Amino acid sequence: MTITSINPATNQPIKEYTLATDAEAKEVLEKAENTFQKWKKTEFQERSERMKKAAEVLRSNKIKYAAIMTQEMGKTLSSAEAEVEKCAWVCEYYADNAEQFLQDEMIESDASKSFVSFQPMGVILAVMPWNFPFWQVFRFAAPALMAGNVAVLKHASNVPHSAELIQEVFEEAGFPKHLFTNLWISGKQVEKLIENPIIKAVTLTGSEKAGAAVASKAAQNIKKAVLELGGSDAYLILENADLDLAAEKCAESRLLNSGQSCIGAKRFIVIDKVYDEFLQKFRSKMAEAVLGDPTKKETTLAPMARTDLRDELHEQVQESVKKGAKILIGGEIPDLPGAYYPATILTDVKQGMPAYEEELFGPVASVIRASNEQEAIEIANDSKFGLGSGVFTSDLSRGERIAKNELEAGSSFVNQYVKSDPRLPFGGIKISGFGRELSHYGIREFVNVKTVYIA
CATH class of the missing domain: 3.40.309.10 (Aldehyde Dehydrogenase; Chain A, domain 2)
Structure with missing residues (x-):
């Protein structure tokens, strides 16, 4: 099964991409989980250095990335270049602030010591839209990876090249292989991924219909979801x-x-x-x-x-x-x-x-x-x-x-x-979704807020 990207300015096909089979998708999850077991033990300093390197990779390839976004989804080159810059900004923001956002919080109780610790959850599935092909992904990925999680991306079917390039950004920045993986799959295959016990949570930006479907499947499997949906x-x-x-x-x-x-x-x-x-x-x-x-x-x-x-x-x-x-x-x-x-x-x-x-x-x-x-x-x-x-x-x-x-x-x-x-929380209410991205609220969406009590 394949998907074909189309240039919206000309309606001409750009390139055809082959979707992963269910077996291939399962293998991706298994590799991601193995990577998580090592990545969660890394120090914030190491994560920060690589995230700052990702910002450098973005800026050094800004013209290239912008051209692909323009070709795939039609936005002007100037707005595409600005989008790449914003992605670099969010990478730097979390590289500089993640450790502070996730430091232990001491709380007085009847214990000799009690505090809240923020621990990574594991492999997070991101289902992302086409309108901001790079930004929507990076605003999730930067905090998620800095928190110690691992990400699997199911991007919109009309921006497959952008999805491929985003994975390359993290690899060129020196992040471990399989830490961030682009996975070309169909919408129907998303449900199977959510059912897989390796996936610990899911985030989706898109329509209310897609959000309802993903949130329902996540709820059936007792998994957290963050949704950023439509707006008027x-x-x-x-x-x-x-x-x-x-x-x-x-x-x-x-x-x-x-x-x-x-x-x-x-x-x-x-x-x-x-x-x-x-x-x-x-x-x-x-x-x-x-x-x-x-x-x-x-x-x-x-x-x-x-x-x-x-x-x-x-x-x-x-x-x-x-x-x-x-x-x-x-x-x-x-x-x-x-x-x-x-x-x-x-x-x-x-x-x-x-x-x-x-x-x-x-x-x-x-x-x-x-x-x-x-x-x-x-x-x-x-x-x-x-x-x-x-x-x-x-x-x-x-x-x-x-x-x-x-x-x-x-x-x-x-x-x-x-x-x-990046400094302000982002998200909606009503059918515009739930949960927050960005700021310190966003990085705490995909962590275990753990109480530690010492008698």
Whole structure:
């Protein structure tokens, strides 16, 4: 059985890859387990040196890695290069901080000595998506490996070369063979891996459907899971917002990665008093997007990752229009050979429409009018998703109050679009998932939090 990677800018095949058999996958797990038995005993200093070397490998090959990401999933070269830099950053962050994050915590009790120790779990299975082919993997792998775990990667089927290169990064950095292994397998084979007693936990970034399937199988086998799933992030534009700033940041977030970001801004809830003015400025910013070849410098809006995903997005737009939404700009598939879709704004968006209820995973913005702050908050929270959220206001204390206390999401940003940062925990609530990645919270997801009591 094989998979074929396709260039989304041309719809032309790139390369065919052979999937591993069940027997080959089992062998990979066994080798990973043998490696874990040695790796868990290494000192943090040794792990740190190799993780810093991984950062060096990433930076020295940045142009090469970026070109592969652009070819496989269509993102612009500049954004792909920035992604490689971010991966190097997360490697350095955990190389510098893992030992501190996992040091024993002394706790007073009736014992002569009692403390909490953080011990590695073992072989962790990572099921990763295509939208950030390197970053999604490294934000899991850097803390997991620094904690003493071993990783097996099942990457998305449309970015197999990226998956191969990530394994090479760790090998070139001097990590032991089989410490991080890329495994080309089908979705159905994932269940068999989760059932294998060697796998101690699983992490998945992807759709809620995939997350539900993986979490269910993990639960059946009494194994921990961390899920980072879809999002329909709501941004509130209040009546005292800097509308130029809001329009700029909202457009940037909506078009980032061709709109294919779980934490990309999706729903824009605007107070009636400034609705028309914001919409005019927002339209102007969205219209500046230059749709085209992702390898060209002038391109700011690259193709989507696959034509089927583009077509699904277009169907959501058409269905929303049938139910009363209006297209302000965009909304038509261009006459180009790849998976292109223009920057699109939908207005008059209401309950019952895909643009209101569902995640629009592409460059389509849903603009919703609200009469006041309370209604805006209610609309923002009227969603099954809860990944990120934003507030634009000149009153920072008001923005902080809304971000902290009112918005139902794993992240709430004020006067900035939501983005991940190694120093800050990342994850969602509701059907956007559970568990956290990054910061000290992320590295403690895949460890045994062990109580040690000495009488």
